[in-house]
Amino acid sequence: MAVGILTGGGDCPGLNAVIRALVKTLQQKLPEEKIIGFLDGFRGAIENRSVPLTTKDVVGLLPKGGTILGTSNRDNPFKFPVSVNGTLEFHDVSDTVIENLHKNNIEVLFVIGGDGSLSIAHELSQKGVKVIGIPKTIDNDLDATDFTFGFDSAVRTATKALDMLHTTAESHHRIMVLEVMGRYAGWIALYSGLAGGADVILIPEIPFNWDAVCRKIQQRKAEGKHFSIVVVAEGAYPEGGERVIARYVKESTDPARLGGIGQVVADHLSRCTGLESRVTVLGHLQRGGGPTPFDRILATRFGVAAVNTWLQGNYNVMVAFLGGRVTTVPLSEGIKKLKLVPVDSELIVTAKAIGISFGDE
Ligand SMILES: Nc1ncnc2c1ncn2[C@@H]1O[C@H](COP(=O)(O)OP(=O)(O)OP(=O)(O)O)[C@@H](O)[C@H]1O
Ligand SMILES: O=P(O)(O)OC[C@H]1O[C@](O)(CO)[C@@H](O)[C@@H]1O
Numbered sequence: 001m002a003v004g005i006l007t008g009g010g011d012c013p014g015l016n017a018v019i020r021a022l023v024k025t026l027q028q029k030l031p032e033e034k035i036i037g038f039l040d041g042f043r044g045a046i047e048n049r050s051v052p053l054t055t056k057d058v059v060g061l062l063p064k065g066g067t068i069l070g071t072s073n074r075d076n077p078f079k080f081p082v083s084v085n086g087t088l089e090f091h092d093v094s095d096t097v098i099e100n101l102h103k104n105n106i107e108v109l110f111v112i113g114g115d116g117s118l119s120i121a122h123e124l125s126q127k128g129v130k131v132i133g134i135p136k137t138i139d140n141d142l143d144a145t146d147f148t149f150g151f152d153s154a155v156r157t158a159t160k161a162l163d164m165l166h167t168t169a170e171s172h173h174r175i176m177v178l179e180v181m182g183r184y185a186g187w188i189a190l191y192s193g194l195a196g197g198a199d200v201i202l203i204p205e206i207p208f209n210w211d212a213v214c215r216k217i218q219q220r221k222a223e224g225k226h227f228s229i230v231v232v233a234e235g236a237y238p239e240g241g242e243r244v245i246a247r248y249v250k251e252s253t254d255p256a257r258l259g260g261i262g263q264v265v266a267d268h269l270s271r272c273t274g275l276e277s278r279v280t281v282l283g284h285l286q287r288g289g290g291p292t293p294f295d296r297i298l299a300t301r302f303g304v305a306a307v308n309t310w311l312q313g314n315y316n317v318m319v320a321f322l323g324g325r326v327t328t329v330p331l332s333e334g335i336k337k338l339k340l341v342p343v344d345s346e347l348i349v350t351a352k353a354i355g356i357s358f359g360d361e
């Protein structure tokens, strides 16, 4: 009997810390060579590419960014892209995954992933595979956990960028626009905007009004503040407008990759205020580097809790961080809906109270 581990979706700081916690905890219960790490997310499970993991393999992993197992944010065994006579078709190869799990004597599969990867894990569980989900993502958009690891690290990077943009914005009397990730959720923009002293935060949950954003910058100008800092979530869009899509990854079930709204905002604000603007797209820097202490600890707690869940005979659940405690929720609950920023949340109210504009009033 063996256990399997895979990391799926976009990488984030803390994945290696979970792998370390899983292996260290599991190794006390299993003989050597019985922990199997599938490579490159679900692609490794489809192609039966894996490596054995022992405590020797996880030395030094706690602060290391990325994932030693590799990952993929396009490979879905239920909709696997296959080229048939030059045409892309999506085939269900989930039975191949199940065969490969049997070949490796896998009793339980630990899936470390976001909403997409955990949805795949849930579909596998419905075909009889025992899975335990561990929620990760810089987007923090999983509803059944207060925080996913990776988020705090991304916010740290975005906040650092805002601190640095402040000094050059002030020197040049410019509007500096920072575009951050988060897909359909505005958590990274909201947290980094608050922590980094932004004047305007634009998030997908609040479609913005161009006039309101321009007014805010002009008002600052009238007060003698000739620079402004604007944080734009990649999924933000103006009232009556649409999200800006940077590219399509045609092999993915969820093919749209967002990006480009930062430049649109910067150009518009220059036109309406007469101030110079510049845009910085923070991009994959937000997923790079090592995890913050918060993420290291959360990842470690998730890894240990996931093993304990298995030892207690529980399956098809996701570990979650709720009210300061690590617990479990059914996997079906974990993937039910995306966690978006509630527009009346205390964080938004707090931000507005200190004059931050969301472009809605
Ligand atoms: N609702 C869904 N149901 C099933 N599969 C999905 C769903 N959404 C996305 N997928 C697939 O799941 C895989 C991973 O999805 P995605 O890129 O969203 O990563 P994730 O695990 O959600 O992590 P993150 O969003 O942080 O990158 C991709 O193959 C994608 O095609
Ligand atoms: O790595 P890719 O394919 O560009 O995907 C980017 C997306 O992945 C994430 O970084 C994590 O889900 C999103 O914030 C972003 O929209």
Ligand SMILES: [Mg+2]
Residues within 6 Å of the ligand: 009, 114, 115, 116
């Ligand atoms: Mg996702």
